[in-house]
Each structure stands twice: as structure tokens, then as C-alpha cells.
Amino acid sequence: xxxxxxxxxxxxxxxxxxxxxxxxxxxxxxxxxxxxxxxxxxxxxxxxxxxxxxxxxxxxxxxxxxxxxxxxxxxxxxxxxxxxxxxxxxxxxxxxxxxxxxxxxxxxxxxxxxxxxxxxxxxxxxxxxxxxxxxxxxxxxxxxxxxxxxxxxxxxxxxxxxxxxxxxxxxxxxxxxxxxxxxxxxxxxxxxxxxxxxxxxxxxxxxxxxxxxxxxxxxxxxxx
Ligand code: SF4
Ligand code: SF4
Numbered sequence: 001x002x003x004x005x006x007x008x009x010x011x012x013x014x015x016x017x018x019x020x021x022x023x024x025x026x027x028x029x030x031x032x033x034x035x036x037x038x039x040x041x042x043x044x045x046x047x048x049x050x051x052x053x054x055x056x057x058x059x060x061x062x063x064x065x066x067x068x069x070x071x072x073x074x075x076x077x078x079x080x081x082x083x084x085x086x087x088x089x090x091x092x093x094x095x096x097x098x099x100x101x102x103x104x105x106x107x108x109x110x111x112x113x114x115x116x117x118x119x120x121x122x123x124x125x126x127x128x129x130x131x132x133x134x135x136x137x138x139x140x141x142x143x144x145x146x147x148x149x150x151x152x153x154x155x156x157x158x159x160x161x162x163x164x165x166x167x168x169x170x171x172x173x174x175x176x177x178x179x180x181x182x183x184x185x186x187x188x189x190x191x192x193x194x195x196x197x198x199x200x201x202x203x204x205x206x207x208x209x210x211x212x213x214x215x216x217x218x219x220x221x222x223x224x
Pocket of ligand 1: 073074075076077080081082083103120121122123124125126136
């Protein structure tokens with residue numbers, strides 16, 4: 001499988017939110033009006049201005065509280081359900097870039113019902129902007145087509161975000177997983193054979209986010 005991939009090693013994420021802000025900056029997305037909801041997660045969810053969101057999940061282990069960080073974004077599925085659903089309404093509403101594999105919404109996606117696009121996504125990613133257009137991460141298609149890294153990867157200070165050829169990224173992810181297994185027996189890669197954005201988590205995926213893996217949401221049709 002050619003093309004590019006992103007590897008997100010959550011064990012190296014310190015939740016600095018540099019990736020979240022770099023994404024906003026590159027896409028010229030403004031701030032979202034929010035209020036304190038008792039969590040450092042801000043805004044509370046992905047939205048039309050936030051294609052990448054660092055999720056903060058509070059988890060108690062052996063009576064001690066801790067944070068599980070999950071920089072959430074479009075997974076750039078190898079066989080994207082959003083593309084299949086939208087294609088039933090208009091021509092070429094979603095493209096899969098031949099060179100990179102990036103899944104990109106075109107202006108034509110406005111012709112497909114947003115609710116169906118969103119509920120087709122096993123990771124609950126697409127959001128709708130003020131112009132009624134479905135929006136999400138593009139893998140920085142403009143940057144990567146010019147040989148640059150996605151803005152989020154370029155910004156990450158810890159090595160949590162990695163980008164490259166899919167084969168190299170899979171190798172890196174599997175090596176990192178093997179190195180962590182002794183310390184974290186539940187460590188795993190999430191849906192690595194189905195997506196281009198591959199997460200490594202150290203514990204049960206559901207402790208990080210309810211839509212961390214496709215199987216957590218695929219059969220429920222939930223879009224909450
Ligand atoms: S994660 Fe969702 S929005 Fe992204 S390519 Fe897959 S189905 Fe489409
Ligand atoms: S920039 Fe890196 S360390 Fe900071 S929140 Fe994003 S993934 Fe985590």
C-alpha cells in the first residue's frame with residue numbers, strides 16, 4: 001500500500017496542544033467560543049474551526065487520577081465510508097489523492113446530506129461550517145504535495161507525531177509497539193490496517209476516547 005501515513009504515539013504526547021494550534025494556523029481557522037467545562041480539553045469537541053483536537057480523558061488507575069491524551073483527527077481511511085456515502089449524491093465530493101492517499105472533501109460535498117456523511121464516519125470526524133459545507137483535516141494536502149510535513153507533525157516537540165511513507169511509518173509504529181509491550185501489556189496500534197493515521201495507545205482504546213477505534217462506534221450509528 002503506497003502513499004503516506006501519520007503515526008501518533010500517545011505515550012509521547014504531553015498535551016501541549018501545539019498540533020491543535022498549528023492546524024488552526026495553517027488552515028486559517030479561527031478560535032471557537034467556549035466556556036470552562038471543568039476540563040482542560042478545549043474546545044469541548046471537534047468543530048468547523050477545529051480539525052484536530054487534543055482530547056483529555058481523566059482515568060483512575062489504582063485509586064490515582066491520571067490523564068489519557070488523544071490528539072483526535074480524521075484517520076484518512078484506506079476505504080473511506082464518507083466517500084462512498086457522498087458519492088451516492090454528487091460527483092467527486094471526496095477525493096483520495098493518488099500520490100499520498102489523503103482523503104479530501106471538495107466543494108461538491110455540499111450536495112450530499114451532512115448528517116449522512118457524519119454518521120458514516122466510524123470515528124465521528126466531519127463537522128459542518130457556516131456555509132453548510134462538511135469540513136475536516138486534509139492531511140495538509142497542500143503542504144505534503146510540496147514535500148513538507150503536515151503542520152501538526154512539524155510542530156510536535158516530543159516525537160508523538162510522525163509522518164512519512166506508509167511502509168516506513170508502519171515499521172516505526174510496530175517497532176515502537178514492540179518496545180512498549182513489556183511496560184504496557186495492553187499497548188496496541190489502532191485499526192492500523194484500515195487507516196493512514198495510526199495511533200499507538202498504552203491501554204484500552206475506550207479509555208482514551210469513545211471513538212478511538214472503529215469497532216467502538218461502527219455498529220451503533222452514534223454521532224454524539
Ligand atoms: S475518518 Fe471519517 S472523515 Fe476521515 S476518511 Fe475516514 S470516514 Fe472519512
Ligand atoms: S504537539 Fe505533540 S505533544 Fe503536543 S499535544 Fe500534539 S501530539 Fe501531543
